[in-house]
Amino acid sequence: MPTVRRGTQKPKDLRSPRTSVTFPADIYQTLAALARKKKVSLAWIVRDAAEKYIADEWPLFAKRGA
Numbered sequence: 920m921p922t923v924r925r926g927t928q929k930p931k932d933l934r935s936p937r938t939s940v941t942f943p944a945d946i947y948q949t950l951a952a953l954a955r956k957k958k959v960s961l962a963w964i965v966r967d968a969a970e971k972y973i974a975d976e977w978p979l980f981a982k983r984g985a
Contacts, residue, residue: 940965950964950965
C-alpha cells in the first residue's frame with residue numbers, strides 16, 4: 920500500500936522566511952499593474968526587484984548564471 924502524504928508543508932528548515940511590506944498606494948498600484956501585464960504574482964515582482972537590487976549593490980552576491 921503506498922504511503923499517503925498529508926499536507927504540503929515543507930520542513931521548517933526548508934521554508935523561506937516571510938515578511939510583510941506596506942507600499943504607498945501609487946507604488947502598489949504600479950506593481951500590481953506590472954504583475955498583471957507579466958502574468959505573474961505581485962510577490963514575484965517584489966522578489967525579482969529585491970534580487971536585482973542586491974545584484975546591483977553587492978555584485979559578488981548575484982546569482983550565478985543569471
